[in-house]
Amino acid sequence: MASAELQGKYQKLAQEYSKVPIVGGESGVPGPAASASLGSNLGRKELEFDSSRWTSRLGSGMTEIQGSAFGAGLRAQNQVLKKGVVDEQASSAVLKEQLKMKDQSLRKLQQEMDSLTFRNLQLAKRVELLQDELALSEPRGKKNKFFEADEHHKHVEAELRSRLAALETEAAQHQAVIDGLTRKYMETIEKLQNDKAKLEVKSQTLEKEAKECRLRTEECQLQLKNLHEDLSGRLEESLSIINEKVPFNDTKYNLYNALNVPPHNRRHQLKMRDIAGQALAFVQDLVPALLNFHTYTEQRIQIFPVDSAIDAISPLNQKFSQHLHENASYVRPLEEGMLHVFESITEDTVTVLETTVKLKMFSDHFTSYVRFLRKILPYQLKSLEEECESSLCTPALRARNLELSQDMKQMTAVFEKLQTYVTLLALPSTEPDGLLRSNYTSVLTNLGAALHGFHDVMKDISKHYSQKASIEHELPTATQKLVTTNDCVLSSAVALTNGAGKIASFFSNNMDYFIASLSYGPKTASGFISPLSAECMLQYKKKAAAYMKALRKPLAESVPYGEAVANRRVLLSSTESREGLAQQVQQSLEKISKLEQEKEHWMLEAQLAKIKLEKENQRLADRLRSTSSAQLLGLAQENVTVSTAPRQEEAAAKVPSEPVQSASL
Numbered sequence: 008m009a010s011a012e013l014q015g016k017y018q019k020l021a022q023e024y025s026k027v028p029i030v031g032g033e034s035g036v037p038g039p040a041a042s043a044s045l046g047s048n049l050g051r052k053e054l055e056f057d058s059s060r061w062t063s064r065l066g067s068g069m070t071e072i073q074g075s076a077f078g079a080g081l082r083a084q085n086q087v088l089k090k091g092v093v094d095e096q097a098s099s100a101v102l103k104e105q106l107k108m109k110d111q112s113l114r115k116l117q118q119e120m121d122s123l124t125f126r127n128l129q130l131a132k133r134v135e136l137l138q139d140e141l142a143l144s145e146p147r148g149k150k151n152k153f154f155e156a157d158e159h160h161k162h163v164e165a166e167l168r169s170r171l172a173a174l175e176t177e178a179a180q181h182q183a184v185i186d187g188l189t190r191k192y193m194e195t196i197e198k199l200q201n202d203k204a205k206l207e208v209k210s211q212t213l214e215k216e217a218k219e220c221r222l223r224t225e226e227c228q229l230q231l232k233n234l235h236e237d238l239s240g241r242l243e244e245s246l247s248i249i250n251e252k253v254p255f256n257d258t259k260y261n262l263y264n265a266l267n268v269p270p271h272n273r274r275h276q277l278k279m280r281d282i283a284g285q286a287l288a289f290v291q292d293l294v295p296a297l298l299n300f301h302t303y304t305e306q307r308i309q310i311f312p313v314d315s316a317i318d319a320i321s322p323l324n325q326k327f328s329q330h331l332h333e334n335a336s337y338v339r340p341l342e343e344g345m346l347h348v349f350e351s352i353t354e355d356t357v358t359v360l361e362t363t364v365k366l367k368m369f370s371d372h373f374t375s376y377v378r379f380l381r382k383i384l385p386y387q388l389k390s391l392e393e394e395c396e397s398s399l400c401t402p403a404l405r406a407r408n409l410e411l412s413q414d415m416k417q418m419t420a421v422f423e424k425l426q427t428y429v430t431l432l433a434l435p436s437t438e439p440d441g442l443l444r445s446n447y448t449s450v451l452t453n454l455g456a457a458l459h460g461f462h463d464v465m466k467d468i469s470k471h472y473s474q475k476a477s478i479e480h481e482l483p484t485a486t487q488k489l490v491t492t493n494d495c496v497l498s499s500a501v502a503l504t505n506g507a508g509k510i511a512s513f514f515s516n517n518m519d520y521f522i523a524s525l526s527y528g529p530k531t532a533s534g535f536i537s538p539l540s541a542e543c544m545l546q547y548k549k550k551a552a553a554y555m556k557a558l559r560k561p562l563a564e565s566v567p568y569g570e571a572v573a574n575r576r577v578l579l580s581s582t583e584s585r586e587g588l589a590q591q592v593q594q595s596l597e598k599i600s601k602l603e604q605e606k607e608h609w610m611l612e613a614q615l616a617k618i619k620l621e622k623e624n625q626r627l628a629d630r631l632r633s634t635s636s637a638q639l640l641g642l643a644q645e646n647v648t649v650s651t652a653p654r655q656e657e658a659a660a661k662v663p664s665e666p667v668q669s670a671s672l
Contacts, residue, residue, distance in 0.1 A: 081210060081213045081214065081217065082210075082214070084210075085206070085207075085210045088203070088206055088210075092199065092203050095199060099192070099196060102192070106185070106189070109185075110185075113178075113181075113182075117178070120171070120174070124171065127164070127167065131160070131164060134157075134160055138153060138156075138157050141153050268544060268547050268548045268551055269357060269544075271357075271548075273354060275358070275524065276352070276353070276354050276355075276356065276357075276358060277354065278520070279352050279358040279524070280349070280352045280353070280354070282517055282520070283348060283349040283352045284349060285513060286345060286348075286349075286510075286513070287342075287345050287346060287348075287349045289506060289509055289510045289513060290341060290342055290345040291342055291345075292502075292506045292509070293341075293503070293506040293507070293510070294338055294339065294341055294342045295502075296499055296502035296503045296506055297334070297338045297503065298334060298335060298338050298339075299495065299498075299499035299502070300496065300499040300500060300503060301331050301334035301338070302331070302334065303492060303495040303496040303499055304331060304387075304496060305328050305331035305332060305334075306492050306495075307489075307492045307493065307496060308320065308324045308327060308328055308331075308390055309324075309328060310486070310488055310489055310492060311394070311479070311489050311492075312393065312394055312397040312399055312400075314486070314488075321393060323386060323389050323390060323393065324390055324393070326386060327383065327386035327387065327389075327390055330379075330382060330383045330386060331383060333379075334379065337375055337376045337378075337379040338376060340372035340375065340376075341369070341372050341373060341376060343372070344365075344368045344369030344370075344371075344372040344373070345369055347365040347368055347369070348363065348365045348366055348368075348369055350365075351363065351364065351365040355548075355549075355552070356545065357541075357544070357545065357548065358524075359435075359524070359541075360432060360435040360436060360447065361435045361436055361439075361541040362436065362541045362542075362545065363433075363436055364436045364437075366429075366432060366433045366436060367433040367436055367437050369429070369433075370426075370429045370430050370432075370433035373425070373426050373429050374426050374430065376422075377419075377422050377423055377425075377426040380418075380419045380422055381419060381423075384415060384416070384419050387412075387415050388412050388415065388416075391408045391409075391411060391412050392408075392412075394408055395408050395409075399482060399484055401478065401482075403478050404475065404478045404479065407471055407474050407475040407478060408475065410467075410471045411468070411471050411472065411475065414464060414467050414468045414471060415468075417464045417467075418461075418464050418465070418468065421457060421460050421461045421464050422461070424453075424457040424460070425454070425457050425458070425461065428450055428453055428454040428457060429454070431446075431450050432450060432451075432454070436541075447522075448522050451518065451521050451522060452518070454514070455511070455514045455515055455518055458507070458510055458511040458514050458515075459511045459515075461507045461510075461511070462504065462507040462508045462510075462511045465500065465503045465504040465507045466504050468500050468503075468504075469497065469500045469501050469503075469504050472493075472496065472497055472500055473497055475493075476493040476494070476496075476497055479493060480493070
């Protein structure tokens with residue numbers, strides 16, 4: 008009976024135990040940890056979604072703010088940002104409510120888990136008690152079944168405990184995630200609030216700037232209106248003056264307009280004379296270098312490849328030497344021509360291409376020198392070919408000679424270009440139809456490019472001739488005379504290179520001024536029509552200057568400026584001192600009258616004090632007579648003396664010493 012009863016109790020307990028829902032088991036009921044995980048995942052997704060939505064909104068707002076520069080757009084963007092912040096606050100409130108609900112659900116599930124754990128412990132204790140009772144009541148043979156059930160129960164309990172621990176760990180992790188998200192959410196809210204404050208400050212600043220811009224715009228519009236009215240008035244006045252005072256328009260025909268004397272620009276003339284002086288200095292440096300280059304080249308062909316002192320040189324080199332000997336008659340006139348150009352530019356003239364007549368002389372001399380270069384070029388090339396055919400010429404020396412041949416051709420071509428452009432610039436002073444005024448700029452530009460080309464060619468000549476001289480110095484037949492002559496030729500080539508570089512840089516630096524100075528002349532016409540009109544204009548200019556000088560009449564003699572200034576200072580100082588003394592006398596008189604009034608007042612006060620003193624003495628005398636005491640009488644007299652003395656001193660002190668000064672005044 009006892010055994011059957013225990014078995015029934017055990018089965019009933021097992022049935023009750025089987026009805027207990029397993030946390031997170033296969034019954035389909037989610038455990039608290041799963042619910043918490045689900046809630047946290049939902050919260051995280053919602054937070055990420057809202058954060059991304061806010062970021063996109065804020066990014067769009069910031070893009071709109073940075074992209075607009077006007078006040079109205081800024082106010083509209085401010086409204087968009089405010090609306091975005093309100094939306095984010097509403098979404099944050101919803102998220103807070105959801106988070107609160109998730110926390111409540113998590114606490115409820117935790118309580119259920121705790122209750123289930125407690126109930127499992129109770130059931131385990133009951134099972135242990137029942138097992139003990141069954142072990143005592145049943146025989147040994149039947150204890151095995153109950154032992155297996157106990158082991159199974161312990162195994163199930165261990166699994167449940169492990170699952171409970173895992174769920175607790177997962178719940179703690181989820182709680183940590185929730186705490187982290189909460190902190191992140193609070194930081195995001197704080198950051199949004201800070202950004203909102205910054206944007207509000209920026210919006211206020213931009214609104215203030217927009218207001219200032221509107222005020223400045225209004226001021227500018229007002230100024231523009233005033234200027235328009237002023238200019239309109241001036242235009243009407245000018246038109247009326249022109250219609251009333253100008254009898255005819257002398258600028259209608261260019262032929263006559265070219266005879267008008269332009270305004271004198273002394274600064275322009277001084278600038279042009281300074282530029283002409285610099286150009287003259289550069290030409291004076293270039294001319295000796297050209298003379299030395301041709302002269303030392305002549306000396307060189309006399310000693311290489313055949314020394315004329317030992318053997319006769321070839322007929323070609325003899326002819327070449329004769330032509331080179333004439334170089335001074337072509338080179339020195341270049342300096343003379345530039346000197347004439349410099350001397351023609353004075354402070355009293357008008358310097359433009361039409362009036363620079365001396366430029367034609369320099370152009371002719373330059374053309375003559377270019378003809379000289381063309382004449383000696385074939386001889387120079389043939390002379391280099393003879394050097395290449397000589398037995399002393401090595402392959403390296405032959406290569407340098409070929410390079411020098413090309414350099415000499417280029418040098419002649421560059422001088423031809425320069426001669427072309429210089430001739431064109433000289434045409435306006437001789438042939439007015441030879442060069443249009445619209446082509447002046449292009450001619451000057453090409454001339455500057457040609458000067459740079461001349462500098463480049465001379466650099467190549469210096470380099471190749473230096474290499475050639477180095478090779479020739481290593482030849483066994485090289486003499487000291489050849490070495491010295493090569494050094495002289497090389498030094499003259501280097502001097503030419505430096506001079507060409509200076510001239511090219513000088514012309515490039517003053518190119519803008521040259522182009523701008525072309526318009527210097529009659530303002531309402533295209534310029535001087537012909538050299539004859541330019542010459543007539545200069546004559547009219549001299550006549551106008553003489554007329555203006557004749558109008559100047561000597562002024563009558565007057566007091567020198569320094570003396571007049573000194574007299575004026577003395578007069579002003581005297582007037583100021585007299586006014587100051589009169590003011591001091593007036594102040595002194597006012598002070599004297601005031602002191603006289605004070606004197607009368609204090610004299611009355613002294614008389615009153617004297618009357619009071621007499622009355623006090625009489626009263627004391629009467630009192631002393633009534634007492635008939637000599638000692639008291641003496642004391643009374645001393646008291647009267649002591650009391651009277653301070654009053655007298657006070658009265659004397661109140662009477663000022665100013666009346667004495669007023670008497671002296």
